[in-house]
Amino acid sequence: MKIYGEELHLKTNGFSDIHDITQEVAEIVEQADVAEGLANISAIGSTASISTMEFEPALAQDIRDNLEELAPKDKPTRHGDTWGDDNGFAHIRSTLMGPGITVPIHHGRLVLGTWQQIVAIDHDNRPRDRRVFVQVIGQ
Amino acid sequence: MKIYGEELHLKTNGFSDIHDITQEVAEIVEQADVAEGLANISAIGSTASISTMEFEPALAQDIRDNLEELAPKDKPTRHGDTWGDDNGFAHIRSTLMGPGITVPIHHGRLVLGTWQQIVAIDHDNRPRDRRVFVQVIGQ
Amino acid sequence: MKIYGEELHLKTNGFSDIHDITQEVAEIVEQADVAEGLANISAIGSTASISTMEFEPALAQDIRDNLEELAPKDKPTRHGDTWGDDNGFAHIRSTLMGPGITVPIHHGRLVLGTWQQIVAIDHDNRPRDRRVFVQVIGQ
Numbered sequence: 001m002k003i004y005g006e007e008l009h010l011k012t013n014g015f016s017d018i019h020d021i022t023q024e025v026a027e028i029v030e031q032a033d034v035a036e037g038l039a040n041i042s043a044i045g046s047t048a049s050i051s052t053m054e055f056e057p058a059l060a061q062d063i064r065d066n067l068e069e070l071a072p073k074d075k076p077t078r079h080g081d082t083w084g085d086d087n088g089f090a091h092i093r094s095t096l097m098g099p100g101i102t103v104p105i106h107h108g109r110l111v112l113g114t115w116q117q118i119v120a121i122d123h124d125n126r127p128r129d130r131r132v133f134v135q136v137i138g139q
Numbered sequence: 140m141k142i143y144g145e146e147l148h149l150k151t152n153g154f155s156d157i158h159d160i161t162q163e164v165a166e167i168v169e170q171a172d173v174a175e176g177l178a179n180i181s182a183i184g185s186t187a188s189i190s191t192m193e194f195e196p197a198l199a200q201d202i203r204d205n206l207e208e209l210a211p212k213d214k215p216t217r218h219g220d221t222w223g224d225d226n227g228f229a230h231i232r233s234t235l236m237g238p239g240i241t242v243p244i245h246h247g248r249l250v251l252g253t254w255q256q257i258v259a260i261d262h263d264n265r266p267r268d269r270r271v272f273v274q275v276i277g278q
Numbered sequence: 279m280k281i282y283g284e285e286l287h288l289k290t291n292g293f294s295d296i297h298d299i300t301q302e303v304a305e306i307v308e309q310a311d312v313a314e315g316l317a318n319i320s321a322i323g324s325t326a327s328i329s330t331m332e333f334e335p336a337l338a339q340d341i342r343d344n345l346e347e348l349a350p351k352d353k354p355t356r357h358g359d360t361w362g363d364d365n366g367f368a369h370i371r372s373t374l375m376g377p378g379i380t381v382p383i384h385h386g387r388l389v390l391g392t393w394q395q396i397v398a399i400d401h402d403n404r405p406r407d408r409r410v411f412v413q414v415i416g417q
Contacts, residue, residue, distance in 0.1 A: 053233070135316060250411045
């Protein structure tokens, strides 16, 4: 069995800013030299999420608009009132969507649809240096 | 270590059509001949999701109704306006729920509750031949 | 390769009662004696979820309030009307959030942010003895 992990670093703008990280994950899978296995992609921190989508700007804005309806950024939260950091909405979005995903590796490649990219979404209310861990396991 | 993967094919109707795939996943786990491990179940494409539920028709309709409130099928989206395929809601639902789940295998069986089934949900706006990849890893 | 799994038992109050299980998961990772790998944490049953959050009481209440807006506990459901158990909202929340997460293990430790805890959320409408399975795989 082989296990190989690496940390990605992203400059993000917050408010559910979405970054396509498919190529970076694919390069780690290549480094791992695994034909069959799993790649786990996990956001480090409590105000970000990982998912997949057809990565194109119109849909990215649709997803941001939808998250704004499900957990509005200007709606007061107990978390914001208690800690004064005004990012309760970001925590709620992150917990709802979950911190990570696991994608199969088959014939040495990530199993994804043609228009399906792996994305990191930063929900926080300010620019950040965001860390994402990719752990590959297989043989 | 053993790794064994297989692709499932489903005929789906879209609009968050829900299919119980527990038996198909269990058969792949049996093929994998693994006593302890993990089974990853991932939808291929950007308009479907995998989750678990008590699979019965009343609840399936409740979940569809709820998704319709969270991301209505008739609400205009930039994605639909840009590409003309009118399935922005399906992409939003898929990204929100995530593309896949990982279920533990213990004593050779999927670790699930008695009334907990693995389901594939197709959110797209038309019938499709949907692919789901199941990757089992363990020993 | 090493695989080690254990079942956690929690006394929960329902209505999206949130429990920090990070320490319990970390102890299982230690038992597994794995330097690099993955830890899968899965709720057993169809009315609970696993995710991560900054575990503090104000945010826990914010998350409960938000889930109450997304899937209100007093809104009639077909599931409740059919089976008379009045917990349709709990099933909807569970399917939406998903049954489990997978967290990387690196240098023998769970890869989490400083203010990021692993939580089990019981959405059901009554106190329960809730089971969570933790499966660790790695080397």
